[in-house]
Amino acid sequence: MPDRVKTQHYVPRSYLRYFTRDHKRLFVFDKHDRRKFETSVDSIAAENYFYDLSSESEQTLEHAFANMVDGNYPGWADDILNTINSGKRINYKQKENLAFFIALQALRTRWLRNVNIEVLNQIKEAFSHLSRKHEQEQGIQLKPDASLSALLSTDKEGTAKLDQIASIKDPDTVRNIVGILLNHIWIVGINKTDRPFYTSDNPVAKWAHKSHPGRSYSGLRSEGIEIAFPLTSTHVLSLFERTYHAELRELDGRAISLPNADLIKHLNFMQVLNSDRWVYSASKDFSLIEEMSY
Numbered sequence: 001m002p003d004r005v006k007t008q009h010y011v012p013r014s015y016l017r018y019f020t021r022d023h024k025r026l027f028v029f030d031k032h033d034r035r036k037f038e039t040s041v042d043s044i045a046a047e048n049y050f051y052d053l054s055s056e057s058e059q060t061l062e063h064a065f066a067n068m069v070d071g072n073y074p075g076w077a078d079d080i081l082n083t084i085n086s087g088k089r090i091n092y093k094q095k096e097n098l099a100f101f102i103a104l105q106a107l108r109t110r111w112l113r114n115v116n117i118e119v120l121n122q123i124k125e126a127f128s129h130l131s132r133k134h135e136q137e138q139g140i141q142l143k144p145d146a147s148l149s150a151l152l153s154t155d156k157e158g159t160a161k162l163d164q165i166a167s168i169k170d171p172d173t174v175r176n177i178v179g180i181l182l183n184h185i186w187i188v189g190i191n192k193t194d195r196p197f198y199t200s201d202n203p204v205a206k207w208a209h210k211s212h213p214g215r216s217y218s219g220l221r222s223e224g225i226e227i228a229f230p231l232t233s234t235h236v237l238s239l240f241e242r243t244y245h246a247e248l249r250e251l252d253g254r255a256i257s258l259p260n261a262d263l264i265k266h267l268n269f270m271q272v273l274n275s276d277r278w279v280y281s282a283s284k285d286f287s288l289i290e291e292m293s294y
Helices: 013-019 060-070 073-085 092-107 110-138 146-151 156-169 171-182 246-251 261-274
Strands: 007-009 025-030 035-040 046-048 185-191 205-208 225-230 235-240 254-258 278-281
Touching: 007 060, 013 060, 013 073, 013 278, 060 092, 060 156, 073 092, 073 185, 073 235, 073 254, 092 156, 092 171, 110 146, 110 156, 156 171, 185 246, 185 261, 205 261, 225 261
Parallel strands: 185 254
Antiparallel strands: 007 046, 025 035, 025 278, 185 235, 205 225, 225 235
């Protein structure tokens, strides 16, 4: 029986190596402590037994990521980079491969698990408020059913982990996200400035170009959404919802130069805002983040 994998990555090393200088080390900015340091890709975007449900679990998800997803990523990414560097248009199969990777990446982060934990906290608070009100008015305590009891569990991390793993393993969930991504306009931006692209512990970053006080436009399929996924320190894949951004349709599958420093700043700003805690770069210059309040 193989040794158990203790350190499990929620952003794969095969992806992070594209943001290093030597395929091993990069610079990290910690948003919580506002400090920066250099470290190995082996030691970041990972937690002990992140996907394991118990100490006896077979680690099928960790092995599936390692063998079928993370290991294939360099081939998929290099295929797209070679295509756009030769001046050709990205084809549908290349889009499918990368959309599959991006869909799983969006589902597997610590950021998403923390969102699930926050939702569980809100459910518990809402039930407690309703229960107190019902007892005051009716003199009877509310009793949650089995499904609600699971959501009210004190083990929020465990409950959120179960929900996250179920989403990752659900082929319909993954297929739905892939379909949404494939329907967008795909453009690879090439960074022509001396400031590299950031990536982060939640690299599938979103930016809502529409806003409304009573409605969110931040979903993957929302009208006006922009999704940015850095490929390297000098290349970024930007996906644009095709009705709001109709003027970009002729560029679908193409690469464009980004010589404007403000565009690079916007794309790095997206990574900072969407990250859970850690921002990564091939450069130790994190002046953009250090000037921000968040």
